[in-house]
Amino acid sequence: MSRLSQLFDLTGRTALVTGGSRGLGLAMAEALGEFGARLILTARKQAELDEAVAHLTGLGMEATAIAADVGKPDAAAAIVDQVRQAGGRVDILINNAGTSWGSKTEEMPLDAWNKLMAVNLTGPFLMAQAVAREWMIPAGWGRIINIASVEGLLGHHPRMIGTIAYNSSKGGLINFTRALAAEWGALGITVNALAPGYFPSRLTGYVIDKHGDDLRADTPRGQLGTDDDLKGAVLLMATDAGAHITGQVLAVDGGASII
Template structure:
């Protein structure tokens, strides 16, 4: 029986990973993880200054990194990202659809423009990015990894004592089934499609909720704590590497057990 070493299975040398929303928070953490194991990193976000800081940070860790300022909620941006990468002589092997936004509101008061904004960033953006990048790079190569960053909020109903997030929950639930449907369609093309569903991690996006409900969130988590900067690294590395070659269409909750009770 011939086996491949674990070091080889997890090695991303020669691969390029693009992380949307990669300038800070969980996106930057995942960029660190993939870069540590050899991937070249491209981070995208809307703000150039934050991207510059992220690239500088990654380079201090010895990671080859570049940035492209883009708003993935806009239809034309996915094509522009692809053309920018091609013009530089590069390619994209791993796509981490991490960019996301939220909106706190009672459902009966939720404005339509807020709903549309969330759907554009959280659901349409991953579709456009996956479509453009797979068409140009992954399908011709017969290899690709797409990792969609969903949320436990896409698996569960929202706690009624917390501010409503109907559009966020709906968009993340849609992203989870988008993951399953795309994995089924593209499995024969050498492309795996999976989702991570984080629980509550301290970040700019979750700051208000954690400040107001942090004790409740910890009490409702079997591990009794929120996520840390390191808690997504192993999961994203598994799904981005050949170690996860036979995993597709799956949703991995990284939430300290909050979604099981």
């Protein structure tokens, strides 16, 4: 095996991907599994998890699943407990689970705001805390990758329905990434974030249906993201190839955030 191959090799590592049953979460799990990682997926719906596990094992990867809602305050501890009882561990945490809500700010319900904060920001905090405390800090090695959004870097275009809670939660996740990277860097744990632009998914379906042509026109590459477009970035941040990268936010948006 070449030196470069060794840097990207995840044999012996276990990756936990929240929101991993479909879409970008499943695509990132595929990338990590292809390079040798054991995979643990979490999501709310057991049926979708079963389909995802079957898909990954069909590709020759080792994958299991835990049904959980990371928006619930006791979910992180329960997930860690199940992994521990199964004799497993977590070396790589991908905080991918997320939700959104479209509304004018003046009409945004408080319960919707609280739900978004619970899933998009508090969930990643509790997952990072529980996983690091159980395995990463004692081992002196860990990778945490938070899936933010370019919406956390920018204001939302006024021609589209408002997403004040989503933007705020993803902006918070970005600075959470920086603060945690600074605190845990000396412990051997890197913390980074990916900030995707618009990718076709259930979460973005309505906006793309309504504004897809505008979104493509406003992107230098002239196209939306595909499932493959996060794979290289997440692999870099999850492996020894990215060992000296921490506290960084990489926009994967075809250049939309630079114009």
